[in-house]
Amino acid sequence: MPSLNAIVSGAALMERLLDAVAAIGKAAIAVARQCGRITLFAAEGVSQIVRPPFYPRMVGRSLAEIGYFSLPVVALTAIFTGMVLALQSATGLARFSAETQIASLVVLSVTRELGPVLAGLMVAGRAGAAMAAELGTMRVTDQIDALTTLSTNPMKYLVAPRLLAGAIALPLLVVVADILGVLGGYIIATLRLGFNGHVYLENTLNFVQTQDVVSGLVKAAVFGFLVALMGCYNGYNSKGGAQGVGSATTAAVVSASVLILAFDYVLTEIFFVR
Amino acid sequence: MSDAAVAAVPKLRIRGLRKGFGAKQVLDGIDLDVPAGTSLVVIGGSGSGKSVLIKCVLGLIEPDAGTIELDGRNLLAMDREGRERAVATMGMLFQNGALFDSLPVWENVAFGLLARHRVGRREARGRADAVLAQVGLAPSVGDLWPAELSGGMQKRVALARAIAAAPDLLFFDEPTTGLDPIMGAVIDGLIVDVVKRLGSTAIAITHDMASAMRIADSVAMLHKGRIVWQGAPDTLMTSGNAIVDQFTHGRREGPITMELRR
CATH class of the missing domain: 1.20.5 (Single alpha-helices involved in coiled-coils or other helix-helix interfaces)
Structure with a gap:
């Protein structure tokens, strides 16, 4: 017992x-x-x-904030990513005597994955954080309540234009990122690895397919929407004073980054796994 | 409804209004009548529920129970569109102004006009300048940004925004908080002037006794979620109510006890 x-x-x-x-x-x-x-x-x-009613000025402002002002950071990220990718793949592919595949590896990596994902992460850190901070400050200083008293739906005036702008701006940024990523690979391949520029570009264009670019742009639209959604959600629902706004900003960046990586997997399954 | 019956209906009638947050009952059965064209000032300690009361009327907070009638129609029973139409007849001056940082002063003032009346931007600018003049500000102030204004000027701009659409019912949340006594008196004077000029009904909440005496046709004391006293402003200091007496004279001892959290 x-x-x-x-x-x-x-x-x-x-x-x-x-x-x-x-x-x-x-x-x-x-x-x-x-x-x-x-x-x-x-x-x-x-x-x-x-x-309706629609607020085209707010959409335009959000497009500038998310797209235009994020251009430098996305461009720099893309070009350096393309350069690193060419350099790394050169050393790796040399083991299999497959250096000629550098162009295809760079263009497929950039258009399918790195362009949309890195642009999304950069925009999450820049524009997503800014959105959460702006809406959070508006919440804690009663500006969102003031909108309601002035016959304006805050979801329509503040959130909807940002969601729309996010889904439009990020694909446009990714077009630029794709071009600059390939350019970064081209610079390293021709200047550092001694490839013929014409051949490199020909390989690039021969390997890339419309679906590669389109899938990257669709991913970018989803990521842009997610960045705007998490920025708006966390800012709109922030509580307290400066600390609450700070927490909302952190939560917006972290949650958007995690969602981008999670949705990247889901979208890759949908596009490329049959 | 006969003319006499219409006259008997107050602009705003609140009955049995209750609102709690978790275990804390902030509003515990508010009954209040505000006749049309009069100014009611609600006084009460910090955290007594004054702002919650106003936010319930404006639809910013959904009450748990009770009725809020505007011109005899229960706001809480209206559909979304009806509620929005009713709120469009109201104006609100927020405690900290709540001016939109991302818009210049004139767009802040004209925001409601642009949203409600679909006026063009040029016409809205003209009307914003006219309203700014009513609160003693030059048209050039319209081009400034809220961050460039002093506290007093921000309050004036916020007042201009609240009255720009000539609302029937105006709310003022702590209109003199953060202002020096002279600027406080100026803002109170502007409030009295614009309310009289528009023929509006006004409800103000404040801790400031001097401000209450200047603005009010009637004063109500809110304590522990209930209206414990209501009367004319000239009877406020001699109300005979122990709660009102302690509050108006700022005594530490009395029925009002401050809750301190450790």
């Missing part, structure tokens, strides 16, 4: 186990609740895009 001490310690162990299960359950419910809130927020934002 088990001793009293053994029964007590067994009960305590069971209690600790149940506590742990309860904690995991609570966390799962919190995550599910948060996902639900974000989905409803996104649905409301998208529905406001297509319903």
Whole structure:
């Protein structure tokens, strides 16, 4: 027969186990609740895009903020990525005497993956953070409430234009990133590795297919939407003062970055795995 | 409805309004009538629910129970469009101004006009300049950005924005907070002037007794989520109500106890 001490310690162990299960359950419910809130927020934002009145000035402003002002950082990221990719693949492919494949490797990597993903991450760090900070400040200084008292739906005026602009601006940035990424590879291949420029470009154009570029642009549209969504959601729902705005900004960048990588996998499965 | 019956309906009637946040019951059965064309000032300590009361009327916070009637029609029973139309007849001066940082002053003032009345930008600019003049600001101020204004000027611009669409019902949340006594008196004077000129009904909330006396036709004291006293401003200092007496004279001892968190 088990001793009293053994029964007590067994009960305590069971209690600790149940506590742990309860904690995991609570966390799962919190995550599910948060996902639900974000989905409803996104649905409301998208529905406001297509319903009048429209705010073209706000869309234009958001396009400039997300697209135009992110151009330098995205361009620099793309060109250096193309350069590194050419250099790394040269050393790797040399082991199989397949250096001629550098052009195809660079163009496929840039158009399918690195262009949209790196542009998305850069825009998340720049424009996503700015959106969360702006909307968060508007929330804590009553500016969002003021919009409502002035017969203006804040979701329509603040969120919908940013969601639309995000989905439009990032593909445009990725077009630039694709071109500059290939250019970076071309510079290294011709100046550093001694490739013939004409042959390199011919290889590039022969290997790349429309689907490679289009899939990258579709990914970019989704990533742009996600960056704007997380920036707006976290900013719009921020609480407290400066600390709350700071937390919202961090959450916007982190959640957008994670979602970009997660959706990248999902979209790659959809486009390229048959 | 007969003329007498219409006259008997207050501009704003609140009955049994309740709102809680978690375990804290902020509004615990508010009953309030505000006759048309009068100014009511609601006084009360910090955290007593004054701002929540206004936000419930404006539809910024959904109350848990009660009715809010505007001209005899229950706002809480209206559909979304009806509620939006009702809110469009209201104006609000926020405590910190809540001016839009990303817009110049004139667009702040004309924002409601552009949103509600679909006026062109040139016409809106003209009307914004006219409203700025009503609050004692030159048209050139319209080209400045909110961050370039002093606290007093921000309050004036916020007042101009609140009255630009000539609302029937005006709310003022702590209109003199953060201002020196002279500027506070100036803002109060402007409020009294514009309310009289527009023929609007006004509800202000404040801690500032001097401001309350200047603005009010009637004063109500909010304490622990209920209206505990209402009367004319000249009876405020001699109300005979222990809660009002402690608050208006700023005494530490009395029925109002401050909750301190450690």
